[in-house]
Each structure stands twice: as C-alpha cells, then as structure tokens.
Amino acid sequence: MNKEKFLISLPYLYPVCPISIDHARMFVVADINARWERKKGKQVCFPIAAHFSGVTAEKTCELLNGKYEKDSELYKERKKMLNIFSNIYKVPDNIIELLKTPQDILYYFTYQIINDLKNINVSCDFDLFYTTNCKDFEKFVKVMFEFYETNNALIMNEKNELALNYSDKNWKEQTLKSFNNIEFLQSFHKNNVMGSFDNIRKDFGLLRDYGIGIKYNEKYVIDPMFDSDLFTLYDLYMKVKGNNDSEAENVFKTLFNSIKNTPDRTHNEIVNKIIEWLPCDLFVCEEHLKTWIVKKTYSEALLLRPELRTKKYFITGMGKINNERMSSSRGTAILLKDLIEKHGVHNARLIILMTGGHPSKLYNYDLNLPNEIMKMTNYFMEYVNYLYSKYLQNTKVDATNELIKERKEITNYIEQGYYKQAIILMMKIIPKNNRIIDSAKAKEILEIYNEFLDIIVPNLLNVKL
Numbered sequence: 001m002n003k004e005k006f007l008i009s010l011p012y013l014y015p016v017c018p019i020s021i022d023h024a025r026m027f028v029v030a031d032i033n034a035r036w037e038r039k040k041g042k043q044v045c046f047p048i049a050a051h052f053s054g055v056t057a058e059k060t061c062e063l064l065n066g067k068y069e070k071d072s073e074l075y076k077e078r079k080k081m082l083n084i085f086s087n088i089y090k091v092p093d094n095i096i097e098l099l100k101t102p103q104d105i106l107y108y109f110t111y112q113i114i115n116d117l118k119n120i121n122v123s124c125d126f127d128l129f130y131t132t133n134c135k136d137f138e139k140f141v142k143v144m145f146e147f148y149e150t151n152n153a154l155i156m157n158e159k160n161e162l163a164l165n166y167s168d169k170n171w172k173e174q175t176l177k178s179f180n181n182i183e184f185l186q187s188f189h190k191n192n193v194m195g196s197f198d199n200i201r202k203d204f205g206l207l208r209d210y211g212i213g214i215k216y217n218e219k220y221v222i223d224p225m226f227d228s229d230l231f232t233l234y235d236l237y238m239k240v241k242g243n244n245d246s247e248a249e250n251v252f253k254t255l256f257n258s259i260k261n262t263p264d265r266t267h268n269e270i271v272n273k274i275i276e277w278l279p280c281d282l283f284v285c286e287e288h289l290k291t292w293i294v295k296k297t298y299s300e301a302l303l304l305r306p307e308l309r310t311k312k313y314f315i316t317g318m319g320k321i322n323n324e325r326m327s328s329s330r331g332t333a334i335l336l337k338d339l340i341e342k343h344g345v346h347n348a349r350l351i352i353l354m355t356g357g358h359p360s361k362l363y364n365y366d367l368n369l370p371n372e373i374m375k376m377t378n379y380f381m382e383y384v385n386y387l388y389s390k391y392l393q394n395t396k397v398d399a400t401n402e403l404i405k406e407r408k409e410i411t412n413y414i415e416q417g418y419y420k421q422a423i424i425l426m427m428k429i430i431p432k433n434n435r436i437i438d439s440a441k442a443k444e445i446l447e448i449y450n451e452f453l454d455i456i457v458p459n460l461l462n463v464k465l
Helices: 021-039 056-065 073-088 102-119 135-150 169-180 187-194 231-240 245-261 269-277 287-303 336-343 345-354 369-392 404-416 419-433 439-456
Strands: 005-009 043-045 154-156 162-164 220-222 282-286 312-316 319-321
Touching: 005 021, 005 231, 005 269, 021 043, 021 102, 021 282, 021 312, 021 336, 021 345, 021 404, 021 439, 043 231, 056 073, 056 102, 102 336, 135 154, 135 231, 135 245, 135 287, 169 287, 187 287, 187 312, 231 245, 231 269, 245 269, 245 287, 282 287, 287 312, 336 345, 336 369, 345 369, 345 419, 369 419, 369 439, 404 419, 404 439, 419 439
Parallel strands: 005 043, 005 282, 282 312
Antiparallel strands: 154 162
16 A cells, blocks of 8 residues: 655755754754654655755855955955855865865855755755756746746736746735635735735746846746746656656656646656655745745746645744844854754754744744753753663563543644743653553653654664664
8 A cells, every 4th residue: 555645845945055043943944843743653755955056055055166356346345255154164274175066055055054954864865965056947937837828828928028927816815815825824924915915916037148147049048936936846857757857858748737737647657756746745945935925926826737736834033142043155044054063953853843943933043052952962962861771670561541631632732833841841851751561651751752752853763672
C-alpha cells in the first residue's frame, strides 16, 4: 500500500549572505512539520533549492572587485562591504579574493547555508537540491510564460512594460475565491495577506535589462519575483524526473496543460508522478512575503485546477534587535553560523525556537536568551541522566500511564505551532513536577522525550529503552 503523501515547501534560498535566525526559523518550523507528518506514517517531500537571480549578488560582486577613488562614495561602500564580509560574515580574506563573479558569491554562501541547516538537523531533501541557473529551470519558466500568454495574462502595461494582467476582473475573482479556501495557521495572517491584494497591479513590469536570472527573448532578464510563483512544480520535477533530462520541455508543456485542464492521467509518467504529489499541503514563509503570496495565489488560480492549489500557509514573523529590523545583507542580523559556533547545534536550534512567542509573531531578540538556553539545557540533561539511572534499576518494568495530560498538551502545542511551550513543558515543567520517581515513571517520561523531543530538537537525546 502506498503511503499518504505530504508536500511541504518554502521559498528559495537567496544566498547572498549567511542565513539569519529568521530564515533559519522558517526552515526549523518546516522541519518540525515534516518530522511530525513522518511520525504519522506519511511519505514527506521537503525540497530545498537556491535562487540564482536578481541584482544583489551582482552589485555585491562589483563592489568587492571594484577599483575606486578614495574620496568617492563607491570607495566608502566597498570598504563597508569588505568590513561586513570580513568581520560579520567572517569570510577569509583569501576567499574574498576569489569571489570574482555573482555566481561565486552565491555558491559560497549556498554551501555554507546547507552545512548550517544540516548541522541543526533540518531534514530537507538535500539530495535533490538544485540551483535555478540550470537549463531545465530555464525551460520550466519559459513554458510557464507560454501558458501565461495562452491564457491572455501577459499584457503591455501603461509604462509599455511586459506585465501580468492582474487587473483582469475574472482572474481577480477566481483568485479571491481560491484565496478564501486557503487555510492559515494563524488567522490574523490571512487578513494581512488579504490586505495585500491591492498591492498587486499590472504596472509591475516583469522584465529587467540587467542582473542574473532567466532570459526572456535573449535580451531581458525575468524579475526574480516572477520566475518562481509555481516553483513547487519544479521541485517535484526534480524529485521524480530520473534521468529524463532530454524531454524536459515536453514534460513541462504536458504538465501545465494537465494541471489546468486534464483531471485524468496522461501518457507522461513524470507528469503523473508530479500531480500525485499535489497539492502543496503546507507552505512556510516569512511575513514580508505576503505580497508574493498573493502573486502566487493569482498564478495558481490561473494555471492550476482548484484541487491542486496550495492548501495551508504557516507564516513566520520577522525579528528585531535593539528595536531595529534585522538584516543579514546589512550585517545587522543574528546569524545561524554564529549561534552554532558559540552555543552548539542543539542550543542553536533551541534559541531559534525559544525566541519570541509563537513563530508567526513579530519579536525583539533577547540578547540574554542564549545564556538562559544553555542553563536550561544543562539542567535538563542532568535530569535525563537521573531518569536513566532510575530506569536502569529495573529495565523490565512497564511504563506508568500518569502523564496522559502532558502528552496531549505537547501534541496540541506541536500541531498549533507553539513549539516554545512544548519545550518549556518537556524541559522545565515535567522535571520540576517529577523530581522523585520510580523506574516505571522514569520510563514513561523517557518515552515522552524520545517521542516528542526528536521532533523538536532531533538527536538531543540518545536514550535507548
């Protein structure tokens, strides 16, 4: 019997700098949901990819390699950029000298980010990782634009720019209807995203005459905000394609025709396998992408049948430090690599999850939190050692069934995204309320930890019962 499938998706990495605590939290939230669904016996697809596009990497590369007069503004900007790379990102000088192209920068930080995510036990499908500067992705985007054109969605706007016709009345009505069927983990986010509908206009030109990315008519570059509305389809293509690279364009044309018009199976097995994974069950992204969510919903309403559209969003809040919005590219964010280096992989993950309240809310980073987490972890590990010593006194004993209420609470917390509360219950409250126990109760508590902590902080414990 085939397992029930669960597709979880996140926006592409844009690797122009190390990954921040905000971006890392998005991946940790997705990871917890992926592990939770696997625990239920489902087959989970959890893709990861990097977006090689836009102008940021290009401008950074120009600054790093430019020769400027000492009294010029560009000289000052270059000095500032070098300071960020050397003292905040901690890129070795000999590596900085080798970053000669935008792609060099993107590849360097891509590998660093992937390594950091692996260190904190994010369980993405790393073996399927790809970057968007590949021929197949270019074919995918070009076919998508052909279908935009076939559906009369491409127009020349008032600025004489190629654009998507977001002003079309029928398309907007379909999108609003589709949006109303989407579930949001926190309902206030649905209202926030709904408020962004008026920001989507046909005066958004979708082509640029500079930058890196997918070419349009060999002259222009497609703005990165427009080449990735339906990238989840390409994620699935990477998962199921096997060695059939040569027929990619035909696959994409069959796919876009099938997801809009053909509810039955096609003669293309790759397309059938992609459709079997749809819809996306959970999409995790940051709050600042709410306008992009609307764009994504527009594209899905136009090109996907209703039953294949994204079902649920988990939107994560953004962080401040000293009451100012964090920014990795400006060197003002808490970086994952620093958390790992200073506090270890498990504490880094705990810091991410214990920061602020519910992950969907905005927060101000507490600089004292890492020390509090270290103390909590040390205390908890001492308690686990105590539990295990009690259990070893009688390993054949049956576990008690006294913590039913705590099990239910942990389950509810995980399903509703209250990971901080689940951690506090397991690592603080249960130890506080169960200081004097026998072997049977020790076994029950250890079973709870094995069951739930491996979802939230995997590999923290190595207790065999």
